[in-house]
Amino acid sequence: MLRLKHELEAGRAVLGELIEPSATEISSGETGVSALPGQRIDEIVVTFFAKPHSYTADDVVEISAHGSPVVLRHIVEQALARGARLAEPGEFTMRAFLNGRIDLTQAEAVRDLIESQTLFQAKVAAQQLEGALSKRLKPIKQKLVELIALLEAGIDFAEDDVSVAADTTILERLAELAVPLRRLADSFAYGKVVHEGLTLAIVGRPNVGKSSLFNRLVERDRAIVTSTPGTTRDPVSETVAIGGIPVQLVDTAGIRRALDEAESIGIRKSMEALSQADLVLVVLDSSQPMAVEDRELLTQVEDRGAGIIVENKTDVVSSRFELPGSPLPRVRTSALTGEGIDSLRTEILRYVGGESGASQESGFLTNIRHQRLVLDSLFALAAAKTAVANKIPHEMLLMDLYNALRPLDEMSGATTTDDILNLIFSRFCIGK
Numbered sequence: 047m048l049r050l051k052h053e054l055e056a057g058r059a060v061l062g063e064l065i066e067p068s069a070t071e072i073s074s075g076e077t078g079v080s081a082l083p084g085q086r087i088d089e090i091v092v093t094f095f096a097k098p099h100s101y102t103a104d105d106v107v108e109i110s111a112h113g114s115p116v117v118l119r120h121i122v123e124q125a126l127a128r129g130a131r132l133a134e135p136g137e138f139t140m141r142a143f144l145n146g147r148i149d150l151t152q153a154e155a156v157r158d159l160i161e162s163q164t165l166f167q168a169k170v171a172a173q174q175l176e177g178a179l180s181k182r183l184k185p186i187k188q189k190l191v192e193l194i195a196l197l198e199a200g201i202d203f204a205e206d207d208v209s210v211a212a213d214t215t216i217l218e219r220l221a222e223l224a225v226p227l228r229r230l231a232d233s234f235a236y237g238k239v240v241h242e243g244l245t246l247a248i249v250g251r252p253n254v255g256k257s258s259l260f261n262r263l264v265e266r267d268r269a270i271v272t273s274t275p276g277t278t279r280d281p282v283s284e285t286v287a288i289g290g291i292p293v294q295l296v297d298t299a300g301i302r303r304a305l306d307e308a309e310s311i312g313i314r315k316s317m318e319a320l321s322q323a324d325l326v327l328v329v330l331d332s333s334q335p336m337a338v339e340d341r342e343l344l345t346q347v348e349d350r351g352a353g354i355i356v357e358n359k360t361d362v363v364s365s366r367f368e369l370p371g372s373p374l375p376r377v378r379t380s381a382l383t384g385e386g387i388d389s390l391r392t393e394i395l396r397y398v399g400g401e402s403g404a405s406q407e408s409g410f411l412t413n414i415r416h417q418r419l420v421l422d423s424l425f426a427l428a429a430a431k432t433a434v435a436n437k438i439p440h441e442m443l444l445m446d447l448y449n450a451l452r453p454l455d456e457m458s459g460a461t462t463t464d465d466i467l468n469l470i471f472s473r474f475c476i477g478k
């Protein structure tokens with residue numbers, strides 16, 4: 047039972063007490079005030095959010111206690127005994143959506159926010175929650191609806207002297223729609239990495255300093271470093287945040303002709319890690335001439351792409367090391383002194399696009415469902431373009447345009463027939 051110091055009032059937190067249910071209350075099944083209150087269990091704060099100014103846009107009462115699971119369970123049980131029911135998973139956000147307070151992209155952002163592993167991910171989700179993606183979509187949808195309205199008017203009222211748009215105008219307007227949509231679709235590559243993080247495998251010959259680099263990036267001694275080649279056998283993995291992006295680092299066994307069975311299993315696992323990673327660091331020992339294994343590994347990573355060459359041990363002076371030309375970016379490091387480690391982090395971040403345009407813009411795609419929808423829309427726009435080129439009647443062209451609109455609606459909420467009609471009537475003053 048709760049006893050409050052004041053009446054509940056919208057938007058105000060009220061101090062109160064949680065009281066043990068009295069014997070009479072339990073036996074008679076009565077609710078509310080009991081004549082003989084039991085002992086105080088906890089001090090609580092109760093806040094009343096009157097609709098529509100609450101998370102769900104319904105009336106909401108929040109009860110805050112000191113956080114002991116026993117006390118919290120007791121409060122929930124008491125509420126259930128008085129007729130409340132437990133919320134379904136995601137129900138609060140679903141209610142907010144059904145009550146029109148947030149759109150679908152925002153609802154999904156709530157989930158992302160809850161699941162975020164780094165502050166940067168949380169920030170991105172929060173931007174989405176504020177409607178960053180919807181804001182980016184809005185002008186695109188607006189233009190598309192305008193084009194639909196123009197063509198609809200042309201068809202419905204052709205005899206009433208409303209001029210139908212010229213093909214060149216339509217093509218221009220289609221291009222204006224496709225450009226920002228394409229950019230949005232492209233932002234997914236970066237968005238996906240922000241959302242899901244990436245796996246980075248550290249590969250190279252034994253003793254080049256893979257484990258030392260791994261420890262540097264993890265910022266603690268996680269992997270064993272020895273001067274005996276072939277020490278690391280099982281891949282060691284750890285997740286760190288680089289530029290706010292969760293990066294799963296995998297330190298692997300050195301790749302060479304194995305000396306025993308355990309090592310050869312380790313090397314097979316290294317090759318697996320290499321093929322599964324999103325990005326590969328090929329570590330070379332710059333204090334030594336390149337070995338055959340180095341060249342083989344380099345070629346392999348160049349063929350698959352997504353690699354960075356790390357010339358390690360730059361603290362040791364040597365003139366015998368010569369790197370052949372390679373399309374892969376390269377970074378010089380010393381895992382011993384720490385030199386070049388920051389450049390390596392920057393290079394990793396550059397690879398995922400964190401240094402380029404995508405990350406500067408808010409409202410990028412982080413979700414594969416959105417990516418599909420944007421691509422569907424682009425596909426329909428391309429079909430519309432072909433339709434114009436082939437002089438297909440506008441009725442058919444309109445079908446393509448509606449096909450382009452539908453996926454965008456699915457992302458952020460529907461455009462109604464009324465929206466289109468309103469535009470037709472506001473722009474053309476038909477039927478005045």
Ligand SMILES: Nc1nc2c(ncn2[C@@H]2O[C@H](COP(=O)(O)OP(=O)(O)O)[C@@H](O)[C@H]2O)c(=O)[nH]1
Pocket residue numbers: 250251252253254255256257258259270271272273274275276277278300358359360361362379380381382383
């Ligand atoms: N001088 C120097 N020695 C290094 C550097 N990085 C690693 N080492 C040494 O090289 C040996 C092998 O290092 P380790 O990280 O175990 O190499 P891994 O076999 O590739 O994992 C160890 O004795 C390290 O101390 C570096 O940048 N400079």
Ligand SMILES: [Mg+2]
Pocket residue numbers: 256257258269270271277278298299300
């Ligand atoms: Mg090692």
